Amino acid sequence: xxxxxxYRHEVEELAERSATAARLFDVRRIIxxxxxxxxxxxxxxxxxxxxxxxxxxxxxxxxxxxxxxVLAVGLLFLLWMKLRPLSAPGAVPKxxxxxxxxGPGAGTGTGTGSGTGTGEG
Amino acid sequence: xxxxxxxxxxxxxxxxYTILILYFAVVLGVGFxxxxxxxxxxxxxxxxxxxxxxxxxxxFVAANLGALEILGMAANGAxxxxxxxxxxxxxxxxxxxxxxxxxxxxxYGSKVRSVPEFLLHRYGPSSHLLSSIIFSVASVLIAGVNxxxxxxxxxxxxxxxxWVAIVVxxxxxxxxxxxxxxxxxxxxxxxxxxxxxxxxxxxTVVGLRRIGGFGGLKDSLVASHGPNFVSAWGGTGIGSxxxxxxxxxxxxxxxxxxxxxxxxxxxxxxxxxxxxxxxxSAARRTPxxxxxxxxxxxxxxxVPGLISLVLRPDIGSKKSGLQYNDAIPLLMSELLPNGVLGxxxxxxxxxxxxxxxxxxxxxxxxxxxxxxxxxIQRNRSDGYYLLTGRVVTAIGVLAGMGTAFIASSFSNIxxxxxxxxxxxxxxxxxxxxxxxxxxxxxxxAGFWGLLCGTLAALINYFWLYRADVISIPSDQGANFVxxxxxxxxxxxxxxxxxxxxxxxxxxxxxxxxxxxTAPGVAEPPAPGDEAWYxxxxxxxxxxxxxxxxxxxxxxx
Numbered sequence: 001x002x003x004x005x006x007y008r009h010e011v012e013e014l015a016e017r018s019a020t021a022a023r024l025f026d027v028r029r030i031i032x033x034x035x036x037x038x039x040x041x042x043x044x045x046x047x048x049x050x051x052x053x054x055x056x057x058x059x060x061x062x063x064x065x066x067x068x069x070v071l072a073v074g075l076l077f078l079l080w081m082k083l084r085p086l087s088a089p090g091a092v093p094k095x096x097x098x099x100x101x102x103g104p105g106a107g108t109g110t111g112t113g114s115g116t117g118t119g120e121g
Numbered sequence: 122x123x124x125x126x127x128x129x130x131x132x133x134x135x136x137x138y139t140i141l142i143l144y145f146a147v148v149l150g151v152g153f154x155x156x157x158x159x160x161x162x163x164x165x166x167x168x169x170x171x172x173x174x175x176x177x178x179x180x181f182v183a184a185n186l187g188a189l190e191i192l193g194m195a196a197n198g199a200x201x202x203x204x205x206x207x208x209x210x211x212x213x214x215x216x217x218x219x220x221x222x223x224x225x226x227x228x229y230g231s232k233v234r235s236v237p238e239f240l241l242h243r244y245g246p247s248s249h250l251l252s253s254i255i256f257s258v259a260s261v262l263i264a265g266v267n268x269x270x271x272x273x274x275x276x277x278x279x280x281x282x283x284w285v286a287i288v289v290x291x292x293x294x295x296x297x298x299x300x301x302x303x304x305x306x307x308x309x310x311x312x313x314x315x316x317x318x319x320x321x322x323x324x325t326v327v328g329l330r331r332i333g334g335f336g337g338l339k340d341s342l343v344a345s346h347g348p349n350f351v352s353a354w355g356g357t358g359i360g361s362x363x364x365x366x367x368x369x370x371x372x373x374x375x376x377x378x379x380x381x382x383x384x385x386x387x388x389x390x391x392x393x394x395x396x397x398x399x400x401x402s403a404a405r406r407t408p409x410x411x412x413x414x415x416x417x418x419x420x421x422x423x424v425p426g427l428i429s430l431v432l433r434p435d436i437g438s439k440k441s442g443l444q445y446n447d448a449i450p451l452l453m454s455e456l457l458p459n460g461v462l463g464x465x466x467x468x469x470x471x472x473x474x475x476x477x478x479x480x481x482x483x484x485x486x487x488x489x490x491x492x493x494x495x496x497i498q499r500n501r502s503d504g505y506y507l508l509t510g511r512v513v514t515a516i517g518v519l520a521g522m523g524t525a526f527i528a529s530s531f532s533n534i535x536x537x538x539x540x541x542x543x544x545x546x547x548x549x550x551x552x553x554x555x556x557x558x559x560x561x562x563x564x565x566a567g568f569w570g571l572l573c574g575t576l577a578a579l580i581n582y583f584w585l586y587r588a589d590v591i592s593i594p595s596d597q598g599a600n601f602v603x604x605x606x607x608x609x610x611x612x613x614x615x616x617x618x619x620x621x622x623x624x625x626x627x628x629x630x631x632x633x634x635x636x637x638t639a640p641g642v643a644e645p646p647a648p649g650d651e652a653w654y655x656x657x658x659x660x661x662x663x664x665x666x667x668x669x670x671x672x673x674x675x676x677x
Contacts, residue, residue, distance in 0.1 A: 007233075007238075007242075008231075008232040011170075011232040011234065012232070014162065014163035014169075014503065015163060015169060015171075017160065017161050018161055018169030018170070019159070019160035020158045020164045020172075021171035023157050023158040023160075024155060024171075025155070025158075027176060027312070030147060030151060030308065031315055034143070034312065035315065037143065038140060038464065041136065041463075042460045042461060042463075044136070045458070045459055045460025045461070046460065049460075053458035053459070054458075056458050057327045057461075058327050058331040058456065060326075060327065060330065062326070062327050062457070062458065063458060066323045066460075066464065073319075
């Protein structure tokens with residue numbers, strides 16, 4: 001019977017040697033950074049928009065609205081990362097009281113937030 | 122054959138290309154940055170089982186939100202109308218909730234590394250090998266479909282030759298998965314999810330404004346297509362004709378039960394995201410967190426499909442030269458100025474790459490772990506399998522490029538995908554669900570159930586339906602029926618074979634069957650997991666209620 005469960009021990013062993021938890025960077029940095037840059041680019045398009053651009057988009061300067069919303073989402077991600085950082089790299093991946101903050105509640109919150117935010121544009 | 126109209130060429134400028142090139146650079150950067158975290162094969166194939174739930178949850182929904190899904194569902198919206206919401210509210214949410222609440226403890230708790238591996242421990246090598254081979258072949262086919270579709274869209278929108286698009290996208294996917302493994306696939310999926318929102322939300326807003334908001338949309342569609350076109354259930358009585366070619370029974374049983382549960386609960390490209398979560402609680406929450414965005418996605422996918430029908434009532438007809446699949450590209454070219462247009466193009470390309478990456482990252486795991494390691498090269502070092510995984514990734518991408526041409530035989534790409542899923546996932550789901558809840562189900566039963574269910578669906582679809590032996594009004598309707606046939610045949614064969622074969626000893630099934638627990642100490646929950654809004658039951662039931670509430674405005 002012990003042979004049946006050998007694979008489970010192997011997974012446990014590999015999980016102990018795993019480097020992902022300690023070494024993988026924070027994805028919020030990437031999303032935040034890219035969205036800040038995208039926001040700025042789209043805002044430039046918004047502030048230099050021609051009448052034809054506005055007319056094409058049913059009479060709204062959609063670049064301006066989207067630009068501000070994308071920028072806001074980017075900044076929110078960077079702020080979230082600042083407020084609740086991952087545990088320091090190299091630390092033993094043991095659950096610490098400060099870690100659970102990046103749980104799902106905050107995650108979905110930001111997700112839907114971005115959705116409705118841009119939707120108003 | 123699927124050709125986009127010449128007139129869809131987008132007026133892209135340097136600004137748009139800056140946005141696109143930035144995205145490609147970041148995608149590759151994620152791959153290089155994630156490389157440092159890959160030390161063992163578990164890191165490469167399952168991110169070391171250490172990601173937080175919101176990351177795996179968004180990756181779970183993004184892995185499904187490939188461009189084929191987006192273009193296909195917008196196409197279904199334009200072709201079938203509001204019926205398309207069934208693919209989300211009946212055809213996804215219940216299955217996602219079931220995966221999180223009922224099935225995930227078996228998957229994650231038993232510490233299997235892939236969906237086929239569960240079959241190995243529950244049944245035995247024959248069904249394991251069969252399922253692994255079917256999955257590997259299907260993944261490469263679907264990756265090929267994805268690439269081919271992308272090449273056509275990119276050619277029409279940007280004017281790139283098809284081979285350029287195939288090579289560029291293929292090589293980027295190859296590079297970032299080979300470098301960073303599943304972590305880099307998942308991180309790019311999360312990023313892609315937000316880029317797609319940034320692409321589709323402005324498109325929907327501008328489109329709605331053009332045609333007078335939701336009220337204008339509804340009035341125009343009722344005037345041109347009748348009231349059933351904007352209703353979810355109108356005209357779906359058994360025997361009454363509707364564009365979908367299905368009735369409420371085949372919608373609920375075929376789409377809502379067989380196809381949907383098959384896809385969401387046993388498709389490893391999805392389940393893999395949950396298996397990479399950092400503990401059982403996070404794994405259970407993965408599909409539940411994904412369910413909330415999934416409920417709302419029709420707003421930015423199906424609605425644009427409907428808008429395109431109002432703006433160009435001749436879409437889908439020969440005269441216009443526009444296919445239903447062109448719905449979203451059409452809106453992009455008609456409504457979006459430069460800037461946002463760049464975001465939209467980037468979102469579309471991001472969706473194509475992520476859809477393919479999900480297939481490739483699950484294919485490399487199953488091929489390396491469940492075929493190569495289990496049956497060809499056993500007992501080698503972990504480093505050997507890590508290297509094999511990287512090589513298999515490259516082979517999978519190249520094979521996907523080679524199979525891209527298969528997609529060309531169906532006019533509606535979604536039909537093709539749904540067809541594949543109805544054949545490959547439904548019998549698998551049947552074998553899983555019986556195996557999880559019926560201790561006595563035997564090893565030969567698993568194998569024959571899987572094989573006969575798959576063959577039955579193939580026979581029903583390609584022989585009985587395509588050759589007009591039985592009459593079903595549409596391809597979609599035939600898919601729903603094929604899925605039901607696959608499930609019923611698989612189940613009946615399993616029960617019959619079980620009665621004549623010897624069951625596995627109960628001790629060998631601990632943690633794999635309902636009512637047993639995995640040996641060893643259960644992992645302790647992370648602090649904070651007890652918070653009420655993180656409890657799987659609360660999340661799951663809220664998602665179900667939300668989906669039911671969404672039906673109300675379309676059923677009255």
